[in-house]
Amino acid sequence: MTAPFILPDGFRYLPGHFDRSAQSALIEAVIAAQACAPFWRPSMPRTGQPLSVMMTNFGPLGWVTDKAKGYRYEPRHPETGQPWPQIPAALLQLWRDFAAYPAPPEACLVNWYASDSRMGLHVDWDEEATDAAVISVSLGDKARFRIGGPQRGGKTGSLIVSSGDVVVLGGEARRCYHGVDRIYPGTSTLLPEAAFTGGGRINLTLRRVTLLELGQG
Template identity: 85%
Template structure:
């Protein structure tokens, strides 16, 4: 982290939480999910500019965005109309251990960062249950994760997250800007080429949407 930056309360970094077999099992679950919920490229509200990541979801709700309706949660895939696949048990267990919330997660975003993809600084604030932490699992290539404060443009710090690492944004950290600056191509062999051409990084983000 940058020397002048202090991590917000509620931020937790769990390096190597998932070992290699557990990581491979999660990737297998992602591949299985894409048979009924394939990756697609969402678009920004207003401008319609496509995001640099491809995405899909697990859970009863999935996060989607497009120019017509903006950011929101929907029970079905926007292209196939099918319900999202169930959240893998390993991720439900992770939530149980680290989310410190009485209700289970309702959405698990699956973002595929190809080499060159990034995610601008943002706050996850489309949920009614803002008291619930956001849990993020990294799989595949290393990435530089950046976090700041509750106002855009303030001081930030960064860490390089590796495959199997988990980041928890709870408490004050839940209201802080964060993003992904870059991917480090070729730093992992986890993602099978036949399913993820060019490799890259899968990020799984668990969220509770509605108040229980």
């Protein structure tokens, strides 16, 4: 009999951490951010193939990717040239509560998943501070989140994440492959149609990018 998949150490799942009111406030912050940091569709390094998600960022740094320069963090939106908006206070509190790290996050990726969007298995490894947890918040439609081990092609497990749920990848889990298999359209009414045509799912991902300097924190 095949042994069951065991979640890696450092993985935490916090179902329903944000109630409906708090979820709505975060969505309003995403909508407000569009004035200086509208959603755009990044592309893969080398091939230039567009990602299936639209994205933007909060924070002093934002994750971007394109064919010419690849994966990286930048202080300004690649299309507007404006600084990213500040990380909402509720997300900074989430980091303080669950990151167990002596410095604040510097980036909050905002991914907008349409009904047919996916995110292949990957490891978040573009940061210097790989000792800091990655914390994600799901808003809107349900999704199937998949996580494996530190080697590509190994055994994986999955769970359905709903609006308001939080996933923490710390410790060993920080180095594990993970992704999103599918979106379940129409399972949430959180995202207003006027701002998010077709609805979908918003995923907010907090990251620390730079290493702490000696004596900092």
